[in-house]
Amino acid sequence: MEKLSPEGIIFNIQRFTLHDGPGLRTELFLKGCPLRCEWCSNPESLAPWPQVGIYKTKCISQKKCGACTDVCPQKNVLTFTRGKLTSVERHDCTNCIVCHDACPSDAIKLWGKSMSVQECMAEIRKDKGYYERSGGGVTVSGGEPLLQSEFVAALFNACKAEGIQTCLETSLYVSWKKVQSVLPDTDIIISDIKHMDPVIHKKYTRVSNDRILSNLKKLAADNRQIILRIPVIPDVNDDMANIEATADFILNDLGGRIRTLQLLSFMRLGEEKYASLGMPYKMKNIKINRRSFQKHINGLAEYFNQRGIHCVVGTKEKS
Known part of the structure; x- marks a missing residue:
């Protein structure tokens, strides 16, 4: 073979x-x-694996869209503030990336393929x-x-x-x-x-x-x-x-x-990228x-x- x-x-x-x-x-x-x-x-x-980064300013809103929550297989992984997607609970996220595939506004960016x-x-x-x-x-x-x-x-x-x-x-x-x-x-x-x-x-x-x-x-x-x-x-x-x-x-x-x-x-x-990944920027x-x-x-x-x-x-x- x-x-x-x-x-x-x-x-x-x-x-x-x-x-x-x-x-x-x-x-x-x-x-x-x-x-x-x-x-x-x-x-x-x-x-070392693909991740999603969250850019809340691009989010259409959960009320008007909600595509990410519709496809996410995990409950309570996606966090919304005032209707806009703001973060992902990284410990519970399986990195299945389906939220990225469903997002129509680039509010969820894929890092890695x-x-x-x-x-x-x-x-x-x-x-x-x-x-x-x-x-x-x-x-x-x-x-x-x-x-x-x-x-x-x-x-x-x-x-x-x-x-x-x-x-x-x-x-x-x-x-x-x-x-x-x-x-x-x-x-x-x-x-x-x-x-x-x-x-x-x-x-x-x-x-x-x-x-x-x-x-x-x-x-x-x-x-x-x-x-x-x-x-x-x-x-x-x-x-x-x-x-x-x-x-x-x-x-x-x-x-x-x-x-x-x-x-x-x-x-x-890279400060914006740190924020999108929910990581502190130490500098x-x-x-x-x-x-x-x-x-x-x-x-x-x-x-x-x-x-x-x-x-x-x-x-x-x-x-």
Whole structure:
């Protein structure tokens, strides 16, 4: 019997992106992540299954419509305030998604659906001409895409069979076996160093950085193409002690073998998505002076470059 191609749970496919790898790219975002970074701007990526997000301003009202309550197999799962759908009781919801299918007004948004490699390739091929002209390709991100490593390996194999460059954006908080499984068809790897101190890293992400740093060292030893990123978060990882420790790690433990180090300025993004999922946004009270903070980040980039590490502010590889 012929082995069926694996399917992935994907919550977004973004075309013509310039931010995650060289050239113009098609980027696929996979659901599921073992980290819980407090500054995450994609809360819809965290759970490894399809979910619904509630946008009450789009609700027609239970009285005028009521399609969601008509089809929901669970009682008292959907909550209405002043006649408008406002939330879902997540503990009792079975994620059957029938409410989304019935909603006529997009008040219930679906985050995540199963897609086969063939279905993804049909989308990817639409932009093949752009890849060839710009030096771009396909990027798989998340969440943590290596939680679905079998699917990523199959997708990248299909891409390489058609001459399409591949890029993996990963936290690297997975087993080395999962990393190895996708390497044969992976051209570029993008990963973060969020903090060098394992205790502080765990405080803000819920996991230690030991596995991440270990996987980075193995990739560098194998001369893999690595783009490193630091999401610069005020009062979390932007102090010079952590910056100096990060530079030491890149130079001493990775042998300086990275394509680029990118510093990404903290932005308050995704608040509406948090609300739609009934999740608290933990960075709500963070207030910064954008101009002075950007000047601070420019100074950090200058420090890394003085240490001999090619560093840029933002997602472009060249300054």
